[in-house]
Amino acid sequence: MIAEALERASHPVEQATAHAAASAGSHGTEIPELANWISLINHRLADSAFVAWLHHWEDLAFSLLVGLMLCAISWLYARKPSMVPRGPQNLLELLVESIDQSVQGILGKAGRRYTPFIGTLFLYILLMNLSVLIPGMKSATSRLNTTLGLALVVFCHVQWIGIKSRGFLKYLDHLAGSPRDAVGWTLIPLMFPIHLLGEIVKPMSLSLRLGFNVFAEDVLLAVLVGLGLSAGLLLHLPVGLPLQTFVVPLVLIFSTVQALVFSLLSTIYIALLLPHEAHH
Amino acid sequence: MPPILQLDVQQIISQAISFLILLWVLKRFAWRPLLSMLDQRRERIDQDLAQAAAKKEELTRLEEDYRKRLAAIDQEARLKIQEAVQEGKQVAMEIQGQARVAAQNILAKAQETVEMELSKAKVTLRDQVVEMTLEALERMLRKKLDAQTDRLLIEASLEELEQQQSTKTS
Secondary structure: OHHHHHHHHOOHHHHHHHOOOEEOOOOOOOOOEEOEHHHHHHHHOOOOHHHHHHHHOHHHHHHHHHHHHHHHHHHHHHOOOOOOOOOHHHHHHHHHHHHHHHHHHHHOHHHHHHHHHHHHHHHHHHHHHHHHHOOEOOOHHHOHHHHHHHHHHHHHHHHHHHHHHHOHHHHHHHHOOOOOOHHHHHOHHHHHHHHHHHHHHHHHHHHHHHHHHHHHHHHHHHHHHHHHHHHHHHOOOOOOOOHHHHHHHHHHHHHHHHHHHHHHHHHHHHHHHOOHHHHO | OOHHHOOOHHHHHHHHHHHHHHHHHHHHHHHHHHHHHHHHHHHHHHHHHHHHHHHHHHHHHHHHHHHHHHHHHHHHHHHHHHHHHHHHHHHHHHHHHHHHHHHHHHHHHHHHHHHHHHHHHHHHHHHHHHHHHHHHHHHHHHHOOOHHHHHHHHHHHHHHHHHHHHHHHO
16 A cells, blocks of 8 residues: 555656655656656646756756845845845845855955855855755755856866965966975976865865755655655545655755855865965 | 766856856845945944044043032132122221211210300300390499399399290200
């Protein structure tokens, strides 16, 4: 009976009617995933080329939705802030000041110029992580395409900061392990690739950590939603049991922690490439 | 292959570009205005606090100044009152002395006047007595009568003289 119910719950049609059901067949894999509005449209209109295209780019679509939401909030409440804050401006100022203080705590007073980059990274990742909790939405960060895209930006930005703050020759000197004696110069062919690889691996490790953590959260939610639906079917209930509610607090915590880890480690990478006197 | 591992270079680059666009928009419309507003507010609060401290210090200084001035004014007023009291007493004593002298002068003048009037009255009386005596003698001599008649004439003259005296004094 249970196996039959699980099988029924994992069927795409059941997902479409439940609007938040666990999906196992949408990507042709064994790993269950929550349905979203694009995947539901794709199930309904599988023959449409536009829907297929939209489904292919759904991660970008969901990240753009989050980005548009951030832009709208900025436009409405932060574009012309008043000297006496009212309403949402209070919350935004609290957020901005907290992020600014965190960045300045790591990079010193000169770190103020990197606050927008780190802050945007944090808010963007946080909202993408949390968007899975909204029915029909999907965490774009549960795909490595998204996290690697962010890692690419972080890598380029950090290297650019290194070149700008140190100068190109000193930047190369840093990558070569700052050779000052014969042994150092001899080891350049070894040290240079290692340092370069290290610089590439740093943001890549961030993206893998973030992507797999969020993916695991989404899978956990999907499994619990599937179990809830199965239990509902077994008990002949009109709706599934909301078993995923118990892990929502965990999702909230992990999403915040992952966004913090990504943004704070990016800040530390910037600090490592800045000249020492710049952040002391 | 799990969906998370389905890598697509186009999507990676698209995600990077979308983040850069978002970064530009937020930097332009959120981070710069909010951070500059926070800085402005911090500066303004610092300035206001410094101004408040300066004003408080000035207020304390003015209060101290006014307290000193009030104390000086109080002291001056007390001294002036004491001086006025002393002056008043002195003026009163002078007025009393002058009044006493004036009273003595008036009394002396009155006594002098009384004495003068008295001496005038005495002289007048003596002249009248003399005149009457002479008149009585004249009558006596004119009649050449007896001693009884002379006596009666003299007494009649004296009575007449007393009557005149009493009318004058009344």
